[in-house]
Amino acid sequence: MQVEVTTWYLEMLDRRQLRPVSPGDYALRIEQAQIPSPEFSRFLYTSVGGDWYWCDRLAWTYRRWLNHLEQSTVQTWVAYISGTPAGYIELEAQPDGSVKIAYFGILKQFIGKRLGGHLLSVGVEKAWGMGANRVWVHTCSLDSPHALANYQARGFQVYKQETHIQDLPDRKTGPWIGAY
Structure with a gap:
């Protein structure tokens, strides 16, 4: 099916723009996935993105995932509640000195529990810690x-907006093909 999609590009030019938020009453732990694991990263990507038509990486092979994750410019930070992954943020340092938030999201069962703002806050701090001259998404x-409201609430500013027609599968894939 074809749908009209609006894309917003947002940036933060100074770490002082960040308006962090706490995790609330949850015992939330955020930890960097330091060992490249295509299985785990694909799990995070499909578990978060399956409900939002994230399709770009579905066809990636194991080798492509591994090559991506082994880059020193890529960091994956995972939020856990009671040992269960609740969401993640993937950061990619760019050749121009900026850091891109490549992927960010919360697993379905944790949406609406006010975790996203805190995970994003921590992720942005980690991006600045990578030596960023700019953080963008x-x-x-x-x-x-x-999503858009969360980025703006953390201090990101829209610098570009585009609209285009995109072909989508007839339905969302969910966390794995055929889940819905």
Whole structure:
């Protein structure tokens, strides 16, 4: 099916723009996945993105995942509640000195529990810690309806907006093909 998709590009030019938020009453632990694991990263990608038409990496082979994760410019930070992954943020240092938030999201069962703002806050701090001269991200109308507001609430500013027609599968894949 074809749908009209709006994409917003957002940036933060100074770490002082970050407006962090606490995790609330949860015993949330955020830890870097330091050992490249294609299985785990694919799990995070499909578990978070399956409900939002994340399709770009579904066809990636094991080798492609591993090559991506082994880059020194890529960091994956995972939020856990009681030992269970609740969400993640993937950061990619760019050749121009900026750091891109490549992927960010919360697993379905943890959405609405006010974890996303805190995970994003920590992720942005980690991006600045990578030596960023700018932190940026893009989100679109296919993502969570809270995504754009969360980025803006943390201090990101929209610097570009585009609209295009995109071909999508007839239905969302969910965390694995055929889940829905």
